[in-house]
Amino acid sequence: MIKVGIVGGTGYTGVELLRLLAQHPQVNLTAITSRGEAGSAVADMFPSLRGRISLAFSDPKDAALGDCDVVFFATPNGIAMQQARALLDAGVRIVDLAADFRIKDIAEWEKWYGMSHASPELVAEAVYGLPEVNREAIRTARLVANPGCYPTATQLGFLPLIESGCVDIEHLVADVKSGVSGGGRKAETHLLFAESSDNFKAYGVAGHRHLPEVRQGLGFAAGGKQVGLTFVPHLTPMIRGIHATLYAQITREEDFQALFERRYAEEPFVDVMPPRSHPDTRSVRASNICRIAVHRPQGGDTLVVLSVIDNLVKGAAGQAVQNMNLMCGLDEWLGLTQVPVLP
Amino acid sequence: MIKVGIVGGTGYTGVELLRLLAQHPQVNLTAITSRGEAGSAVADMFPSLRGRISLAFSDPKDAALGDCDVVFFATPNGIAMQQARALLDAGVRIVDLAADFRIKDIAEWEKWYGMSHASPELVAEAVYGLPEVNREAIRTARLVANPGCYPTATQLGFLPLIESGCVDIEHLVADVKSGVSGGGRKAETHLLFAESSDNFKAYGVAGHRHLPEVRQGLGFAAGGKQVGLTFVPHLTPMIRGIHATLYAQITREEDFQALFERRYAEEPFVDVMPPRSHPDTRSVRASNICRIAVHRPQGGDTLVVLSVIDNLVKGAAGQAVQNMNLMCGLDEWLGLTQVPVLP
Amino acid sequence: MIKVGIVGGTGYTGVELLRLLAQHPQVNLTAITSRGEAGSAVADMFPSLRGRISLAFSDPKDAALGDCDVVFFATPNGIAMQQARALLDAGVRIVDLAADFRIKDIAEWEKWYGMSHASPELVAEAVYGLPEVNREAIRTARLVANPGCYPTATQLGFLPLIESGCVDIEHLVADVKSGVSGGGRKAETHLLFAESSDNFKAYGVAGHRHLPEVRQGLGFAAGGKQVGLTFVPHLTPMIRGIHATLYAQITREEDFQALFERRYAEEPFVDVMPPRSHPDTRSVRASNICRIAVHRPQGGDTLVVLSVIDNLVKGAAGQAVQNMNLMCGLDEWLGLTQVPVLP
Amino acid sequence: MIKVGIVGGTGYTGVELLRLLAQHPQVNLTAITSRGEAGSAVADMFPSLRGRISLAFSDPKDAALGDCDVVFFATPNGIAMQQARALLDAGVRIVDLAADFRIKDIAEWEKWYGMSHASPELVAEAVYGLPEVNREAIRTARLVANPGCYPTATQLGFLPLIESGCVDIEHLVADVKSGVSGGGRKAETHLLFAESSDNFKAYGVAGHRHLPEVRQGLGFAAGGKQVGLTFVPHLTPMIRGIHATLYAQITREEDFQALFERRYAEEPFVDVMPPRSHPDTRSVRASNICRIAVHRPQGGDTLVVLSVIDNLVKGAAGQAVQNMNLMCGLDEWLGLTQVPVLP
Secondary structure, eight states: OOEEEOOSSSSHHHHHHHHHHHTOTEEEEEEEEOOTTTSHHHHOOOOGTTTOOOEEETTTTTTTTTGGGEEESOOOTTSSHHHHHHHHTTTTTTEEOOTTTTOOOHHHHHHHHHHHOOHHHHHOOOOOOOHHHHHHHHHHHHHEEEHHHHHHHHHHHHHHHTTTOBTTTTTTEEEEEGGGGOOSSSSOOBBHHHHHTOOOOEETTTTHHHHHHHHHHHHHHTTTTOOOOEEEEEESSSSSOOOEEEEEEEEEEHHHHHHHHHHHHHHHHEEEEETTTOGGGGGGTTSOOOEEEEEOOGGOSSEEEEEETTTTIIIHHHHHHHHHHTTTTTTTTTOOOOOOOOO | OOOEEEOOSSSSHHHHHHHHHOOOOOOOEEEEEEETTTBBBHHHHHHTTTTOOOOOEEOOOTGGGGGOOEEEEETTTTTTHHHHHHHHHHTTTEEOOTTTOOOSOOHHHHHOOOOOOOOOHHHHHHHEEEHHHHHHHHOOOOOOOOHHHHHHHEEEHHHHHHHHOOHHHHHHEEEEEGGGGGGOOOOOOOBBHHHHHHEEEEOOOOTTTHHHHHHHHHHHHHOOOOOEEEEEEEEEEESOEEEHHHHHHEESSSOHHHHHHHHHHTTEEEEEOOTTTOOOGGGGTSOOEEEEEEOGGGOOOOEEEEEOOOIIIIIIIIHHHHHHHHHHOOTTTTTTOOOOOOO | OOOEEEOOOHHHHHHHHHHHTOOTTTTTEEEEETTTTTTTTHHHGGGGGGGTTTOEEEEETTTGGGGGEEEEEEEEETTTHHHHHHHHTTTTTEEEEETTOSSSSSSHHHHHOOOOOOHHHHHHHEEOOOOHHHHHHHHHSEEEEEEHHHHHHHHHHHHHHHHHTOOOTEEEEEEEEEEEEGOOOOOOGGBBBHHTTTTOOOOOOOOOOOHHHHHHHHHHHTTTTTOOEEEEEEESSSOOOOOEEEEEEBOOOOOOHHHHHTTTOOOTTEOOOOOTTOOOOGGGTTOEEEEEEEGGGGGEEEEEEEEEOOTTTIIIIHHHHHHHHTTTOOTTTOOOOOOOOOO | OOEEEOOSSHHHEEEEEEEETTTTTTTEEEEEEEEETTTTBHHOGGGGTTTOOOOOOTTTTOOOOGSSEEEEOOOTTTTTHHHHHHHHHTOEEEEEETTTTTTTTTHHHHHHHHHSOOOOHHHHHHHHHHHHHHHHHHHHOOOOOOOOOOHHHHHHHHHHHHHOOOBBSEEEEEEEEEGGGOOOOOOOGGGGGHHHHHOOOEOOOOOOOOOHHHHHHHHTTTTTOOEOOOOOOOEEESOEEEEEEEEBBBOOOOOHHHHHHHHHHTTTEEEEOTTTTOOOOOGGSSSOOOOEEEEGGGOOEEEEEEEEEEIIIIIHHHHHHHHHHHTTOOTTTTTOOOOOOOO
């Protein structure tokens, strides 16, 4: 059994981690910290966990996180970079669900996240936790930077095209739509039901923090070349789900369907759908699956890739558990076999 | 392994059965019938099942249902009563998710369902599949009538009060609210998104088919006395979930909280919440749990009981699997340990 | 033209007032105050008003409210009771959309609202602004206490029964459901989309502030007798709308349909629907109408009344404008003729 | 007063026309036809119209449409092309809300709509009813082809760029999202609440009927040049609203904000928002307004235009009334001054 701790368990990625870990056959959940909620039972805050999680939140300073095998950070940005060093020194392995270790270029990170980085040397060590790209490195990593939700859906949709060099990487367009839980469990006006229900809007068109993360990942896939990407996120009136609609200009003919099927043939959590498919977000709801469809409308020179995930699972907590499984030598899919909830 | 067949797998109770059975460790799903979809893969209709259910729908006349240990009917009302006899004769045990065998009074059934009953003798044999009432009878039943969704939530909320004889059974009120999936996967105008979203309404106030079913169950609990029940269903803009708000006049003082806790102390799927709780439907979403809270506003003479279930799980497919587990001597909770999906 | 000011225009009742007043042919909107937003254009906060409202929010201390004919308070509870006296002394007439002047019993008010009342003498003077009850008094009132949303729907549904003395007033039940905008435009976790979408729950079962308000109104209708009312509010995943499902035991036979039709025959904003109707909330969306249907299920001794309003219109801003019209001698329906928005 | 008839008033564009015409000061609504609903009161089908529309549906063969000044066709595709000739001969002017007269290339129309065209000669005569392009022609037209919902939002967003020749017209991308009412009031499974709520998906990526319509309009704007457009529609879990996210590569520098402001300076229903704006669909809900914002992310060579409308108003019934106003010499905005409903 793996001893697991969670730092910051009161947000949506936290409660989703709890849902998944409560069903994981090899996990012994030993501590969940929350400064604000210390002492209160987890199941009092999240009645969905009544009878399944008996832990109470503990104060960060009291939690014996150093005894854990793996600690997840489900904290706001800027926390893990301050606490990771001590845990690593104690021999604990870490999966950070926030953005602290995702961007290799420290200056770039500091520009987008608006703070100084507390542990640049750990950024260099950290492995970007997208198993479909970095599986082997993840197995041995001490510190995994779990990808963002938009970046997961977007990269999985673009990777086969960019790795194979068959599209114009200077004019990529990612039109991405997220459910409202992607905004976190924060008391902010624009996330209110009466604001975001029966409504649709773009936001952050001038620049969203996930843009540099996607650009970095696609740049690696392009062999280090700079990619030109227009990235427009939208807020969608649903709880969970990301739908990335991706556009790329063809520069070399390929059997694009076969390209995608080949690229993901061995992947347990990527499902390349048959031609002419339109994956809907509910087809992956509450599961760790990414479903992808490739289209070439009217046989023109523009490819359209549709890529859907559950932002809280493959886009956060599920991918974090997948990374933990890899780090601990478990079957990659252990505890992640939930069938999507439809309807 | 239990060999299982499903008759009529294209509705919401059908796909939910498939979701649950795909994760059940002791089930070997051997056939799913659908006249309209015969030959097409189940996962083509429900992409959420891609990679998990490889069966195709088969024509009812070709399906070897007689070889099954258990057959579920997830059909419209009036089908199971025609086909059950032959299967029972072949030694198959049956769980009917429709209403064919729920009402003992044939005339009453025919009045509410608007057809002649094809197998009155099987109604007499059938066991009403509410395990919290009929657990022992279910274990040995050949034919189980799986309760309706409203009746499950309503009966579980009223039972402790009525069995203990501490309320006026002539003026019970059940104000019940259902998600739209309760209306089935039928192409009907009033179930359209643009009709039922951002909208709330009562329906069937003059009389709903679940009224006689609840009245029968509460009457049994009252030792055969007739109960007076006003039952008002409402359509709520959510996919899943039933919230029953139940009102009863106190006729004898009791520790009502203790009464409920005692009644359900051994029940694996009924959670009596602490005093002053307000269970929300999402706290049981996609799980087989019923959560109940008891209130006595302002210390007056009216009790308010709140009872929530997922209409497709404890209100349909989950309860059906619970019944199958009982019938087959398995642990009652096998395949039903999903943690509710929140948010 | 009537010179109108609004104190506190940044909540949902505020923006709804602005929507209605922008279309009112006899209103000259001269000031909107907001301490937090002073100086910023109203249309910057609410783009729906671009091109229709050119005012900026002004600081309360700078606004020339004393020059207005009518001032609306769309503020949190406890503000109007502090500022009303000075405005009244300046000859301004007031409609308070908050609860400060609704409850005649000061001690009762202070118990439910948790503060001392700053102007008890104004409570005595204030007229409860339910035109269907107090039309003549409203015409000459200086200070109108605009009813709450639940109380409007509940009272309009119960009044004919109680005024005519044909039901048991000791065991009334009001099972009421509200859209999320009823919780206000406040950054609170439980009002988030990801919390309240696809979810349904009761709240405040032990006691809600609208209970004493309804009890007072029904008590007046009962000729001063005390009424026994169980009042259970629910949060419904829709933006706007209140649906009250009301239960009463018959004590004297009547033609109940005729009773309701007679009672509201002259009312411009109450629509008694034909027998067997089920009004849905969208049938009054964005309009000032209350639609009511009366049922007597199975000819028993329990009446069920369904009463729907838009909580922001007839339940708040629309009723406030209706009161203003009455106070200023205008046609009662002026500026309130919007056709409900369906779908 | 203008005598108005409606053919086919039972869909969403029909009921929306009724909502708008009921409030129009110069309209005398004389007939609404529906074969299926002949004889039943309009307000029985749409209770939102109780007290506002007293007409009953009449059988098409009995309706005196020939006496009308203007007749709206709110019918499925393929009806108006059969009935328009006779009405025009009787001197009636027509606005067709369906697609029969939108595409000038008959073969193209027949390919996308799958039927032979019954009146090719009327296609030649018909004026495409986008007032921002064809205002003068509409004033004198006998037959107006009211634009589709996607085409309205998409064209208004692209037009300034294409007319001024500053973008690459061979690689335009329109990623468009529609509320579910855009699918019509049809009993189809994929439009059910339980299918389309809490879900998001693309559809028709291979080719949607609105693609040739947009391509035609943009081609006219480009002086007859062929445009290359990738057009991807998405189904969004909201009732009303279209959000078009448009991408174009810059080929010549411009002050793009000024370009848009200049282009629409005199337009009563197009609102160019300030730089850095993100219009949301609710900011135009239930109104005839199109709001547009122009972005140039990171100063790159890709422009992003956001364009939102209410699909049932500016995308259908509202634009139809706007066209009627122009045809009849009325103020263009008459009956269309509703303030958007927010929240």
